Amino acid sequence: MAKFYYQAITENGSSVSGAIDADSAEGATNALVARGYIPQKITDASKSGIGFFLTELQEKLTTVKLPELILFTKQLRTLIRAGVPMLKLLQVLENQSENIKLKRIIVSISQDIREGGSLYDGFRKYPSVFSPLYCSMLHAGETSGALPEILDRLIYILDHDHKIRTDIRSALQYPAIVMVSLLAAFLILLTMVIPKFAFIFLKSGLQLPLPTVICMKLYAILTAYWPALILLAVGLGIFINIYLKSEIGRFRRDRLLLHLPLFGVLVRKAAMARFASIFAILQTSGISVLETMSILSETINNAALSRAFENITERLEEGRGISGPLATSPYFTPIIINMVAIGEESGNLDEMLHEAAEHYDSELEFAMKRISDSIGPLLTVCLAAMVLFFALAIYLPMWDMVKMVK
Incomplete structure (x- = not known):
């Protein structure tokens, strides 16, 4: 071939x-x-x-972005619901797609179907685009004969995931821009403003205050060792990138994210909202609990939580309920554990998980608003501290010089 x-x-x-x-x-x-x-x-x-x-x-x-995947899934659902034959349907999707990688994938899936394969067989060949969650729900839809309804639930999950990612990115965008701006301003003042005043101060023979001495030492280090510092920064960046791609690196990074002050709450609430939403829809779609845990382990996007799911799956295989194993993990909140326990006892697990997902969606919005409100004053303090530091470094020696002149 x-x-x-x-x-x-x-x-x-x-x-x-x-x-x-x-x-x-x-x-x-x-x-x-x-x-x-x-x-x-x-x-x-x-x-x-x-x-x-x-x-x-x-x-x-080229990558297939989440909005493109959502649009593709909506078009797939609409065409299936309209009764369009599968091969014609895939040809329409290929023509409508503007993503070259997605076009090639659709062509490959069409070929698989011509050779007698299923949608699930074609989609699961591309795990970088279609997650285990996506493929499992397709399989459930094909098996049950209710593919449009299953795709409706899948679209809800994808939309929900996209909304959480967008909200978190929006909440972190402002502080990231401000911190980069502060760093740029610090370097500009240190390399362009301070040296001009430092020359005058040194010639005057003054006893320089501590802020000025620190600035001059930093400037001397930057001018003398800047090639080594750049190489060190690049090397450190490469090392961190390689380390974070390793299993232990991902685990430690994700565990740290869950325990960060201020932002850790945001990450935990987003993870709980995603867990409850996906779990509820997979249960509604007729997927077993063990398979659900396996799917969640691969799609939760957090190595620490994935390891927790693996431990929970082992306990479930021993014949225990869901709420008990969840309680043994430090990452699942009492609300999630209690909701699952009530759902198990009442036989309405999917309904209770839907309520938990809605609760954490509202909690996530509140947490992001609280963080946004807290970051403003915090960044103002950082900005004021930097301005004060450079003001003292420049004006304290100048006041001493004025006193000498007088």
Whole structure:
């Protein structure tokens, strides 16, 4: 099986291009005709030039963002609900997608279905785009024959996840911008303003105050060792990046995030809202508790919580209930544990988890508002401290010089 690049015209007259796997150029042509395309140019990928290399590189660098995935899933649900045949449906989705990577994935899924595979078989080949949660819900929908209804629930989860990420990013954006601005202002004052005054102070023979001495020492270090400092910063950044990609690095980072002052509350509440929402919908969709825990372990986006889910799964396999194992983890709140316990006893676990998800959604909004209100005064104090430090470093020697002159 080889890869061929193609350029073709669709039934509605628009031009499309992409890649297709086939045994030969003739096989690629037949596959394109079967899709309803009119092939114009077919090139063996192994014999292609720089243009195709750049196309391949672009595809590898392209990512499918969450809003694009949500839109794709909504279009998939709508077309399935309208009764469009699967192959025609995938062709429509390919034509409508503007993401080159998603286009290639849809083409591959179409090929799998032509060969007798299922949607689940096609989607699970691309875990970087379609999470285990996404694939498991597709499988549940295909198995139960209620795929549009399952896709409705999946869209709710994706929308909910996107909203939480967007809200957290918005809450952290302002302090991040202010901290970068403070750092830039500190470096500008230290390297451009302080040196001019330092020359005057040194010539005057004054006994310099501590803030001025600190500034001059920092300036001397920066000017003398700036290449080494840049190399150190780059090396440290590479080391941290490699470390955080390791299993132990991810675990320690995520555990630290859960215990950070101020922001740790935000991370924990977001995790609880995501846990309750996904758990409730997976239970409603008929997925077993053990499989739900496995899916949550892979989709919760926190290594510390993933490890907790693995421990909980081991206890569940021993025949214990859900609330007991949850209580053994330090990350699950009493509200979640109590809601699960009540749901188990009453037989309404999915309903209780929905209520818990709604509770933590409102708690998350309140926590973000509280953090936003707290960050303003905190950043003002930091700004005032920096201004005071540089003011003392400059004006204390100047006052001494004025006294000398008098």
